[in-house]
Amino acid sequence: MSVDYRVIGKPIPRTDARAKVLGQAKYGDDFSLPRMVFGKALRSAHPNARIRSVEVSRARSHRGVIAVMTAQDIPGENSIGPIIKDQPVLCHDFVRYTGDAIALVAAETEQAAEEALTLIEVEYEVLTPVFDPLKAMEPGAPVVHSGGNIGTHMKVRRGDVESAFQSAAAVVERRFITPRVEHGYIEPEVAVVAPDLEGGFTVWSSTQYAHLDREEVSRVLGLSQSRVRVHQMVTGGGFGGKLNPHAQCYAALLAWKTGRPAKVRYFRDESLMASYKCHPYVIDMKVGASREGKLLVLEAQLVGNTGAYACQGRAVITKSVTHVSGVYYIPNIKADAYAVFTNAVPCGAMRGYGVPQATFALESMLDELAGRLGIDPVELRLRNALDTTLPNATGQILNASVPIKAMLGRAKVEVVALRQLVTQAPMGKVRGVGVGCSSRGIGSIRKASRSTAVVSLHPDGSATVACGHVDLGQGSDTMMSQVAAEELGVEVDRIRVVTNDTAISPDCESTSASRVTYLSGNAVKKAAAKVKQRVFDIVSRDVGCAPEQLRLLNGVVAYREQGIRLAEVFARHTLHVITDVAEYLPETTPPDPETGQGAPAGTFNFNVHAALVEVDEGTGRIQVLKYLALSDVGQALNPMAVNGQVFGGVMMGLGSALMEDVIVDNGVVNNTFSTYLIPTTCDLPLDFRIGVIEEPEPTGPFGAKGFAEGSLDPVGATIANAVSHAIGVRVHRLPLTSERVHELLRQRPLH
């Protein structure tokens, strides 16, 4: 049944697109203030060292320098971190990775600040670092944090793993390795902070979570949160990477110290060297199945290298381990996930959030099992796919919107067509077809999170929506406009959404975890509905008809083929605005710490991808000839935005599948976009298609659910399966650079 919406489901261009194409949109670095100073951070030259002394006097007297700060100058708490506040803003006793900040300089020009950094003398006692997470887990390893190198251990326990392995007809056991990935937002980190006239501070920043900027800046400055106001500037991408407000804290400290506005902007090398990345994993997985291809049991150890600080490590590995069985019902599971400290650059949130890594391992195992059992890989997946009766790894059974079997059915047809092209490879090249599936709980898994929205209806029928989920470029402000416009019966251009100002927009937690559409969409819809209901209650009394008989359209309340203008209603009742607030908190149960069992997400998104790849046997280069991404979105609020998210997510996934890996050798080695390569137009699949699956989610706004991260989740697995099929050697490590493919080609059995 399709519902006839006015603006929901329409490909409406984003509300800020015109400002962006005209070059008028203001990003953080486009913003400057009179008397502004420029700040720079001195970063550790060593991955593990004790700081003996920091000598700043020469820097202080350098021409143009206004202030130099070290840890002892911080007025509030010297710590930062989204979950555990374990990272010093400025290190004073130890540095734990090459890139840890030690001192700050404020100067009249950026150049003077940079020159002054070279005049700061740090005396280090260099200690032995550890980079390998498995070595860091061993007794006697260099200690990164005094509490031990295992930051977090999360578990899933279901059924009886040992006896299930005994009864399995086929068992496969492998180790998988995934890369450390950079978010690669094209706009580097930037913040401007200025003192206000009442002893507080105003922040203008590039951020995914303006309220976290407020929390951290106020803590570091020793102020109450109400004294700090954050304006999120137009943000040039985030992908999980703009959740820790380091630059904001540096700028705030320098503004506090100098009494002047301060700007801190990273250059690309600083961003690549110092900002957190996506966790690289070492995954040991063992899966058993019956002769008929029923998955019986899964055992896994997932070790995520969280680097020098906890960052979002705890939440990332929780997401991995709770998603370890993917889109399948597996009755017996024993999985242990660890976030392990090392002296590498910290790792935190990135699009995917631990799911792509687990998906790569599981989906590779599925193909290998299919081979052992002589069952078609898609058929094996179909035999084990979840439905509305079967529990996932956390024991959660979803009541609705689980279209995975239908999606696999569609993929099966596509795969048959793709396989016919395999034998048509030109000389010196081989082709293969691969499939990958994934599921993703929408919103936080580790703990519940809530969205709050305030809707204000104005006499002319237009409305203002305040909701703190900032738009990073994905178009959520436009979608929130559509939700409010649909509910209030106006066009999208009559809705103003304010998400970017902590003084106006309520805290909705971060823009992450594909949660905005589902959580904030619900909050906005509920708040708009409450406002509309208040209008109807008033008008129904005025005109003497039931509220259910009323409709609101273009600023007019319609009743019995008559209409009354909202402006008239407002005037008659001395109303200037009708405002209401609503919250949305999905019914969830966080995973139990000992068993991982619970019901951690309000809804899940499903993805099925298929690819045809061609491998050059001489160079090892991979060309993606065809790629199909089937994405389950519940209901597309805006098909244009859906396409943008899915194409973008797949391309990002192709990057980590084929080329991306942040190399750490003491510090980050590939700290430019010429050494850390991300996909360009030349890496586009030659034939690139999306299939949007709409099976409305009953708890979602107009049936919608989150999906944006999910489009990345199965890409590595899909490509690995296709390449394995092409070359006849299993892939166990990403990315599949030409060198790695060469190594694999050499492992091929001689004919």
Added chain:
Amino acid sequence: MNDPQRVCLTLNGRVVEDTARSNETLVEFLRYRLGLTGTKEGCDTGDCGACTVSFDGKAVNSCLVLAVEADGADIRTVEGLGDAGQLHPLQQTFVDQGAVQCGFCTPGMMMAAKSLLDEQSNPSEDEIRLALAGNLCRCTGYVSIMSAVNAAGKMLRGGK
């Protein structure tokens, strides 16, 4: 060595004269000295293309050009592409095709595309790919950008 030097150039059709440090890049000059912040700075090493401007009709990374090298040149930036009343076909198709997400690559992407369409208003898909290969976008997966450039070419050729 950083003594200010005079720079006189034609910027978006108007003659502009100012001073620049000898080590000042064109992107810094445009953004910080002249306040034209539409051109973005993403890497400062010529790898991302966000700072692409038109320099005597050719697309260049303005982070790799010194401001003093632009003396006497004809420079066009996103601010000179079209205006709110009359969007350039590329601006229109970028909006219509959903080719703008975070928008940080958009000005550079459009300037690179403009240089292509100025030379070849009916480019093949491969020509579009190659012309944009130096402009990184992390949001869109390039698909909508490619179709926007294609559609803008059509508009410029007088089709619809």
